[in-house]
Amino acid sequence: MDKIIAQSKHLCPFLKTTSTAALRSLANAKGLAAKAQGCPVMASAMEQRRAAHSSKVTTAPATSAAPVHSTPRGGAVGSVEFDLPRPTALDAEHVTEKDPATDYESVYKEELDRKRKDKSYRFFNNINRLAKEFPRAHSTSEAEKVTVWCANDYLGMGSHPEVLRAAHETLDKYGTGAGGTRNIAGHNRHAIKLEETAAKLHGKEAALVFSSCYVANDATLTLLGQRFKDLIYFSDEMNHASMIQGIKHSGARKVIWKHNDLADLEAKLAAVPKSTPKVIAFESVYSMCGSIAPIEAICDLADKYGALTFLDEVHAVGMYGPHGAGVAEHLDYDYYASNGTLPLSGRRTVMDRIDIITATLGKAYGSVGGYVAGSVNFIDWIRSYAPGFIFTTSLPPSVMAASTAAIQVQSASNASRRAQQHNTRALKQRLAERGIPVIPNPSHIVPVLVGSADLAKQASDMLLKDHGIYVQAINYPTVRIGEERLRITPTPGHSEELATELVEALEDVFTRLSLKRVADWKAQGGHCGVGTDTNVKPIWTDTQLAS
Template sequence: MSTRFRAATTFFRARKATFRSSSALPNVRAQIEGELSAIRDAGTYKTERVITSRQAATIGVRGRENKVLNFCANNYLGLSAHPDVIQAGKDALDTHGAGLSSVRFICGTQDIHVDLERKIAEFHGRDDSILYASCFDANGGIFEALLGAEDALMSDELNHASIIDGVRLCKAKKYRYKHRDMNELRNMLEEAKGMRRKMIVTDGVFSMDGNVAPLKEICDLADEYGAIVFVDDCHATGFLGKTGRGTEEFLGISGRVDIINSTLGKAMGGASGGYTTSSKEIIDLLRQRSRPYLFSNSLPPPVVAQASKVYDLLMTSSELPKKVAANTERFRRRMTEAGFRVSGDNHPICPVMLGDARLATEMADEMLERGIFVIGFSFPVVPHGKARIRVQLSAVHSQEDVDRCVDAFIEIGQRRGVLK
């Protein structure tokens, strides 16, 4: 052992020895353990399965000898394991390094970031776009930058947690309308007539239920009342609609939404990153005021290059979105015919509604024993009494994969009395 290493070891041991918890910590720990015990007793304690392979249609799971079929990933296009996408990340690591070690306006912005922002804007048919470390950051950075005390914001009650957190940061007058309730939204817009700016905020697809926002009606109301429309399209970008352009295309209203936020961490490569795409003026203002953009490191070059390759693939072919749609139709049809209730609007998020939290958890565990990786969702992720197993279809699933999943559901559902 070198003298330097011994000195460092002695130093850190000494520092560790000086650490003492506060007198309050033991009581807090006991209180928290009580809360955790209550969660376990309710059957809603969430454990994390450890994956030992790349994300794909089949994955390795620690403790299991054989790989299992994966039906609970946001990897809708199957591109997180695509060889061209992986190679793009490797090449960028060689040419552009691991990262800039800071934010873009301080250390400069790399050419590949600018190129990706251009591709995103082109893909969505917008003027410009701005990259963030995640869509959670994009949602956290937009409302405070665009809305003040003289403005009003109307948000669907089932919007994603990142939208809720972002909305809390802004000083606008806040309204929350019942899920997809256009009459209540109209009343709120009427009440906010005198405000400077009015923004309607909604998920494009609501990820827990797989249902789609009534965007045409929302845009019609926005036109009537002079409001702007914001959509979080994380569970639509790349795969929903004939060419994967998202909820707008799926509903036949392309170009009507004013601001789209989305992610690179689901269909678009599966790594991380998010963005806002909109008019040039809005994007310019976000570069000046959006705190998560100004105070967070830029995306790592491998992530940028991988996402850029995904956009290249999607702008030259629409075969993958078609495959997702076909698998979705097959799963939903067979499950419904078997007697299961599958929520949602023909979306590859297919919540198999079970109601009881313990039943959802135990059925998901039994599915894993049959080689199918799915997860039970229960409170607080979904409301009490609405537990479900959320199945997600991908372009890389074969018809045989889909049938094997459905057959396992039917076998377990019959044995547990879910199916009569």
């Protein structure tokens, strides 16, 4: 089918700007050929090709559709109906010595040169985290020790003794790989246990594990948009690339609402009939700026306008709530801390009100993989229809055992979460005293604003080379141009001594590079919340941290 679509895009100047995913969606719905007939360019081209090939190629009548079959990897056979003739050897008549082949390498080089020119080219540092010395690591040489201040292993679970024990025991007994997809040899006790544990964590009926939360988001959002006729996505403008891609791949209509702006969201929901299927897609903690979504209010709007809620808790699981289930759990902290013994005045918890929750095993749980949790029918539906699940090799048993252990450890104690929050508060305060600009937020993220891709890269390089501190520069497309930053993530293992080293190193770098401080941004009217006297209260209250 993709060959036919490519041929269509070649013939029609209007389709050249249409994504392959959108064309594939139309083809699956048997609507592409009909739409093509209404196009003066495409209809004429189709008729000319039929006439040109009629003596050598047998085609279906114009009023019927010729089946085109494809056999994807994995053995599934599917078919689509399409009205264009198949590419044939006759196309070779267009190939001449004066018609050179595409210079593929020049395209690669041109694209890479563009990124280098605009300073968004990404350099990967060779950082090897040391399990017994967390958060220390070594670079290229084992003698070159550095302190990692930007990892997403927020709680240091990647080197936790219980997690390592579970991984070692399972590895020794069951080997390195899963043996195949979940349908072919990859389903095992470790997958079952992990999914039960994840579902219980979020108070959902079931969960499904994927190779990453990127894949979980992509597969789930793609399927929803493809299977619900006329479904509309209402997507927060700051949503992660995995959510953006899933929505794009679905072919469904997307309405973008301003970040955390409830008035804008409601205005856009109100413009659509309640009977129209819709999904509000958003995150709990936005990882590059540290903002937190108004989840309960979004649930209110979802109820009012008949929408499903899709919440990505990737940067919140393990970090919030008395059991680490995320921000949705944290919003009813006392209720869950009492294991449901405190009254809720007849209302449902915020976590119960969320229809679909996705999360990762690769950040606060220190492992790899992701999952989606929801009703038993929803999860079974994803399991049965989502190609991103069906055709992907299962995670190794040792990884799933380690992930289960990490969730269980964090569900049983708040100690690591509280230590991380204390360290975050202390660091933000010390940076504020130096006038080093931290984008204000209520979460565990410490984004230090630089505002230039080139300067952010220089600052990162100087921290690593001159101070043995690794903090990655964040630039476009992860953040907007002009909002480049250093993203710092304290952990329970970052002691006061290490924090002092970081603050002094940042002071040195900001001075040497003449980077803008809070006063400078304030003089310009503020930027990204810096210099606007924003009073943001941490989501973890003093009482919760002390209890």
